[in-house]
Every structure is written in structure tokens, then in C-alpha cells.
Amino acid sequence: MFGYMIKRFAYSIFTLFVIITITFFLMHAIPGNVYNSEKNLPPAIVENIRAKYGLDKPLSEQYFTMLKNTLKLDFGISMKNRGRPVNDIITEHFPHSARLGIFSITLCLFIGIPLGILSALKKDKWQDRLAMIIATLGVSVPGFVVAVLTQYLLGVKLKWFPVIGDKTIYHLILPAIALSFLPISFIARLVRSSMVEVLEQDYIRTARAKGLSERVVIYKHALKNSIMPVVTYLGPLIAGVLTGSFVIESIFNIPGLGRYFVTSISNRDYTVTMGVTIFYAVFLVLMNFAVDVLYTVLDPRIKLKN
Amino acid sequence: MSSKHINILEVKNLTKYFSVNKGLFSNQNSVVKAVDDVSFSIAKGETLGLVGESGCGKTTAGRTVLRLHEPTKGQIIFDGTDITKVRMKPYRKKMQMIFQDPYASLNPRMTVGDIIGEPMDIHKLAKGKERKDRIYHLLELVGLNKEHANRYPHEFSGGQRQRVGIARALAVQPEFIVCDEPISALDVSIQAQIVNMLEDLQNSLGLTYLFIAHDLSMVKHISNRVGVMYLGKLVELAKSDELYDKPAHPYTQALLSAIPIADPKASKEKKRIILEGDVPSPIDPPSGCRFRTRCPYATKICAEIEPEFKEISPSHMCACHLYNK
Numbered sequence: 110m111f112g113y114m115i116k117r118f119a120y121s122i123f124t125l126f127v128i129i130t131i132t133f134f135l136m137h138a139i140p141g142n143v144y145n146s147e148k149n150l151p152p153a154i155v156e157n158i159r160a161k162y163g164l165d166k167p168l169s170e171q172y173f174t175m176l177k178n179t180l181k182l183d184f185g186i187s188m189k190n191r192g193r194p195v196n197d198i199i200t201e202h203f204p205h206s207a208r209l210g211i212f213s214i215t216l217c218l219f220i221g222i223p224l225g226i227l228s229a230l231k232k233d234k235w236q237d238r239l240a241m242i243i244a245t246l247g248v249s250v251p252g253f254v255v256a257v258l259t260q261y262l263l264g265v266k267l268k269w270f271p272v273i274g275d276k277t278i279y280h281l282i283l284p285a286i287a288l289s290f291l292p293i294s295f296i297a298r299l300v301r302s303s304m305v306e307v308l309e310q311d312y313i314r315t316a317r318a319k320g321l322s323e324r325v326v327i328y329k330h331a332l333k334n335s336i337m338p339v340v341t342y343l344g345p346l347i348a349g350v351l352t353g354s355f356v357i358e359s360i361f362n363i364p365g366l367g368r369y370f371v372t373s374i375s376n377r378d379y380t381v382t383m384g385v386t387i388f389y390a391v392f393l394v395l396m397n398f399a400v401d402v403l404y405t406v407l408d409p410r411i412k413l414k415n
Numbered sequence: 416m417s418s419k420h421i422n423i424l425e426v427k428n429l430t431k432y433f434s435v436n437k438g439l440f441s442n443q444n445s446v447v448k449a450v451d452d453v454s455f456s457i458a459k460g461e462t463l464g465l466v467g468e469s470g471c472g473k474t475t476a477g478r479t480v481l482r483l484h485e486p487t488k489g490q491i492i493f494d495g496t497d498i499t500k501v502r503m504k505p506y507r508k509k510m511q512m513i514f515q516d517p518y519a520s521l522n523p524r525m526t527v528g529d530i531i532g533e534p535m536d537i538h539k540l541a542k543g544k545e546r547k548d549r550i551y552h553l554l555e556l557v558g559l560n561k562e563h564a565n566r567y568p569h570e571f572s573g574g575q576r577q578r579v580g581i582a583r584a585l586a587v588q589p590e591f592i593v594c595d596e597p598i599s600a601l602d603v604s605i606q607a608q609i610v611n612m613l614e615d616l617q618n619s620l621g622l623t624y625l626f627i628a629h630d631l632s633m634v635k636h637i638s639n640r641v642g643v644m645y646l647g648k649l650v651e652l653a654k655s656d657e658l659y660d661k662p663a664h665p666y667t668q669a670l671l672s673a674i675p676i677a678d679p680k681a682s683k684e685k686k687r688i689i690l691e692g693d694v695p696s697p698i699d700p701p702s703g704c705r706f707r708t709r710c711p712y713a714t715k716i717c718a719e720i721e722p723e724f725k726e727i728s729p730s731h732m733c734a735c736h737l738y739n740k
Contacts (some may be wrong), residue, residue, distance in 0.1 A: 226660075284531075299547075309517035310519060311514055311516055311520035312519065312520050312521055312522040312523070314483060314514070314520070315514060315520045315521065315522070315580075315583070316522065317483060317511045318481065318483060318507065318511065318514075319507065319533060319534040319537060319583075319587075320503070320504045320507025320508065320534065320537050320538060320587075321533070321537055322504075325537075328577070330522055332525055333524050334522070334523070407524065408523070408524060409567040409569075410523060410526060410567065410569050
């Protein structure tokens with residue numbers, strides 16, 4: 110196990126290195142510059158800006174400077190936001206995204222999994238049909254439509270929840286619904302299909318023959334054997350949801366990290382793009398590692414080998 | 416049937432129908448008559464063999480007896496109590512099952528120790544050290560050792576897994592065990608070991624078996640009496656020697672003629688009865704006697720009236736019009 114962790118860590122570092130390299134050269138390959146969007150600047154000012162951010166140096170030199178700074182966990186200063194350090198942007202905006210994300214993930218698990226179980230147990234009955242209609246809607250209706258609909262119906266018309274912001278847990282309900290509707294539906298489908306299969310297995314009959322109650326048969330024997338696909342899906346989902354969604358955060362006016370993904374690219378704000386990408390990549394790598402460890406807990410047939 | 420023993424299990428007119436949906440756009444449901452009006456009883460300490468082709472309903476019968484399927488009709492009487500409608504939990508302690516496929520019937524996520532220990536927890540039979548000791552004892556009883564308790568099913572061979580399945584069934588100290596083709600998924604060399612072990616366990620623990628199989632020579636070896644099933648019906652039931660020496664039903668005769676003999680000379684002389692055609696669908700079984708479509712002796716009456724399942728000689732039951740005169 111320890112040997113595996115070391116090896117896995119080395120792989121992760123390598124993965125991150127590749128991601129950083131590709132991102133760096135891709136973003137510099139996009140035409141345009143951080144000062145391009147402004148009105149025609151005098152060449153002297155442009156020279157000044159280029160010198161300030163080191164953009165006048167050859168690309169290879171910029172690359173190695175960036176790598177060195179990244180090792181020191183220093184992502185530099187935003188080129189667009191008047192000297193704000195990228196680290197500050199992340200520490201200030203990530204908590205907003207994370208709070209909404211944790212709430213959404215909780216919804217996903219506590220609604221998606223039971224919905225899938227219900228569907229599997231009531232296979233081909235009306236409960237199953239209804240749950241699957243909802244799940245199909247969830248997969249096919251885009252998040253921003255759900256966001257605007259819930260804002261209008263539950264926020265404006267019924268006045269149950271506040272429409273924008275993320276001050277209290279009540280503020281988070283509508284964006285969390287919009288953000289988790291798709292994953293809920295997806296998880297419900299995953300659980301349903303694997304549970305239907307597991308429920309037909311012989312060892313479920315064995316469990317019943319032991320005299321176990323139906324609850325124990327389902328939660329201890331069946332669910333543990335059918336949760337695997339959900340765990341696989343959960344790794345990238347958690348990373349994605351925690352680091353924020355541009356669309357949902359814009360609609361609900363939540364100052365999360367999500368919008369920096371998008372705006373930094375259109376602004377050619379190289380340092381922010383780099384910092385946010387690395388942050389997301391580290392998250393993803395960690396989550397995938399957690400998923401692999403969780404596999405071995407859930408399925409003794411899987412061993413982590415060196 | 417005259418029996419001196421007290422019957423541990425009596426099954427009366429047991430019937431199990433499954434409804435099948437015909438297709439995506441059809442609301443028509445048809446019914447598979449998996450077990451149809453089957454009656455038998457098993458005395459304490461006895462082994463009743465149940466044989467028949469694949470799909471004849473013997474496994475369904477075994478499961479329905481334990482109420483792993485809910486019976487459509489009929490009565491199951493265990494030790495004098497009607498258990499057809501009761502809550503099964505207290506009876507799961509007394510009636511157990513050994514399953515056919517040792518590869519599929521053990522939960523892959525649980526250690527062997529937990530698989531065997533779980534029934535003890537549920538029925539509050541043992542805790543802590545006692546529980547552990549009993550698991551070890553059971554493992555040794557079925558020819559495994561206690562180091563195996565911490566392993567998972569996939570680390571075992573088929574024969575070993577079946578031993579785990581047997582230890583699991585024995586964990587609650589049952590009186591009656593349905594053995595559902597316990598050896599058919601195993602290598603021939605392992606089959607004899609398992610059957611001998613089942614016999615030893617029966618003698619030392621005083622168990623009663625309902626032994627379901629399609630291997631006729633194995634059934635003869637282990638059973639006191641043997642029942643033959645065809646298309647959901649019991650067609651013949653007799654002491655095993657009697658059944659093998661003087662088979663009454665044409666189907667039993669055909670089945671027995673298919674047993675290979677180890678002596679080539681005798682084998683040449685033996686006449687094999689070859690049945691024509693396939694087993695009819697249990698969705699729409701033939702009228703009258705269900706075997707008539709393949710029976711070499713079928714007459715007009717066979718298509719019209721269903722033969723009664725009755726005694727043709729002492730303790731020899733058979734359902735055939737040939738013995739109706």
C-alpha cells in the first residue's frame with residue numbers, strides 16, 4: 110500500500126507537469142494579448158506592460174520561470190486585475206464555489222442514490238417509470254434552464270427562496286438544485302442499472318435465505334455491490350462541482366471561482382488561467398486517487414499493487 | 416403413504432406460476448407453470464431426491480418450499496406448522512439451502528468469516544468469541560481451516576466455495592436443508608467429496624435433505640426416496656431402490672435407461688429408450704398427461720384426462736394411465 114502511494118504520487122506529479130506544459134503552450138498559441146482588448150495603446154505602454162509581466166522574454170524562458178514559480182506555489186500576479194495575486198483570487202473565490210459544491214454533492218448522493226434504489230426495487234412499476242422520466246429530463250435539460258425556471262417559479266412567483274447570492278444556506282438551495290439536477294439524474298440511472306443486475310444475483314438469494322430483513326439485504330448486500338459505477342463517476346464530479354460552474358454562478362450572482370476559468374481565457378490573463386487550471390488539475394488528481402483507494406475498500410477483489 | 420416417522424416437511428398441492436410479459440408493446444401476460452400441484456412429504460432424517468430435466472421446476476420447487484419464492488397455491492407444513500403465510504425469519508433458522516452455483520451465491524464483498532457469521536448475528540445465536548469459535552468449528556467441519564475465515568470468496572476454488580456455502584447453511588444449526596444441485600457446478604473429482612461430506616454431516620447432525628439433482632446415479636446414492644419431475648409435475652415417487660429397479664412411469668424408464676454403465680458388455684446389451692421431440696413449453700403444457708407428447712405408450716385417454724398421482728404399490732406413487740386398470 111505504501112509503495113503504491115509513492116508510485117501513485119510520482120505519477121500524479123508527472124500528470125500535472127504534462128497538464129501545465131500543454132496548457133502553457135496552448136494558451137500562448139491563442140492569438141491576442143492581455144493588452145489587446147484595450148483601446149489602441151501607445152507602443153511605449155505596451156512595451157512597459159510586456160516588460161512588467163515578462164512577456165518580452167522568449168517563450169522558453171517564460172516557461173521555465175513559470176515552472177520554477179509553480180514549484181514555489183506562486184502563480185504570479187493577475188495581468189488583468191491590477192496586480193492582484195492569483196493565489197488571492199483562488200483563496201477568496203474558491204470557498205464560495207466549494208460551499209455550493211459541497212451542498213450540491215450532498216444533494217446528488219442523498220437524492221440520486223435513493224432514487225436509483227427505488228427505481229431498481231420497483232422495476233417497471235410506476236415509481237420506476239416516474240423516476241426515470243425525471244432522470245431523463247435531468248440529463249437532457251441544461252442547467253441554465255433549470256436555474257432560470259427555479260428562479261422564476263420558486264423564487265419570484267412562490268417567494269420560497271432568495272433568487273440570487275449565497276449568503277445563507279437558503280440562498281444556496283436554488284443554485285444547488287440547478288447544479289445537481291444532471292448529476293442526480295445520472296447517479297440515479299447508474300444505481301438503477303447496476304442494482305437491477307445485482308438484485309438478480311444468487312448471493313442476494315443467499316442473503317434472503319439467511320433470514321436477513323429486506324432492508325439489510327438491500328443496503329448491506331445489494332447496494333455495496335452496485336455502488337461501484339457511482340464511485341467512479343464521483344471523482345471527477347466532485348472536482349468539477351467544487352471548483353465551480355461558470356454558468357450557474359453567473360446566473361445566481363455567486364462570486365465563485367467558476368467564472369475565472371472562462372474570463373481569464375478570453376482576457377488572455379495567462380497567470381490566472383495557469384493558476385486556476387493547476388488548482389483544478391490537482392483537485393482532479395486527488396479525487397481520482399481517492400476513488401482508487403475507495404475501490405479497494407468496496408471491492409476486496411481489487412488490490413493496489415506496486 | 417404409510418410412514419412410521421414424523422414428517423418434518425409436508426408439501427400439499429404446491430403450485431408456483433410466474434407471469435411473463437410477452438414483449439415491449441404487448442400487455443398480454445402469460446403464465447409459466449413452473450411447479451404445478453406437487454405434493455410430497457419428507458420424514459425426519461431422510462433424504463428425498465428430486466430429479467428431472469433442466470427446466471422441469473425442481474429448483475423452483477426447492478426454493479418455494481423455503482418460501483424464497485412465494486407459492487401461488489398450496490400448503491407447506493414444517494414440523495406440524497403451516498408456514499405458507501407466516502413470517503419466515505424464525506424458520507430460516509431451521510430450514511436452510513445449499514445453492515447450485517458456488518461462484519455466484521457468495522457475496523464477493525464479504526469475508527468467508529462474515530458470510531458464515533452473519534446468520535448467527537441475525538438470529539442472535541452467538542457473539543464475540545463464541546461466534547468466532549463457531550465459525551472456526553464450522554470451517555473445520557466442512558474440511559476447511561480457520562485461516563480461511565479472513566479470506567474472500569474469490570480466493571477459493573469451486574469445491575472450497577461450495578464448502579463455504581455448506582458451512583454457511585449449517586451456521587444456524589438447521590434441521591432441514593434443501594440441496595439445490597450442490598455438486599453440478601463442480602469438477603467430477605470434487606463431486607464425490609462433497610456428497611460424502613453431506614452424508615457424514617447428515618449422520619452426525621441428524622439433518623434432513625431435499626436433494627435436487629439431475630445426476631441420477633448420484634441421487635440414487637444419497638437418497639432414501641426419489642421423486643421424478645416432468646414439466647412442473649411430480650410423475651413418480653418411490654423408495655430409491657424400487658424406483659431404480661422397477662420404474663413405473665414411462666418417463667422414469669427413459670431417464671434411467673440413459674444412465675451410462677461402466678461395463679461395456681452390459682452397456683451394449685442395454686436398450687436405451689430415446690425420447691422423441693423436445694420438452695413442451697411450460698407456458699402452454701399439453702392437455703391431460705403432460706408427458707403424452709413424448710410418451711411411447713400414449714393413448715387417447717392421455718390427452719383427455721390428467722392422470723392422478725396415486726399409489727400403485729406400497730409407497731410407490733405414480734401418475735400414469737397405464738396403471739389405472
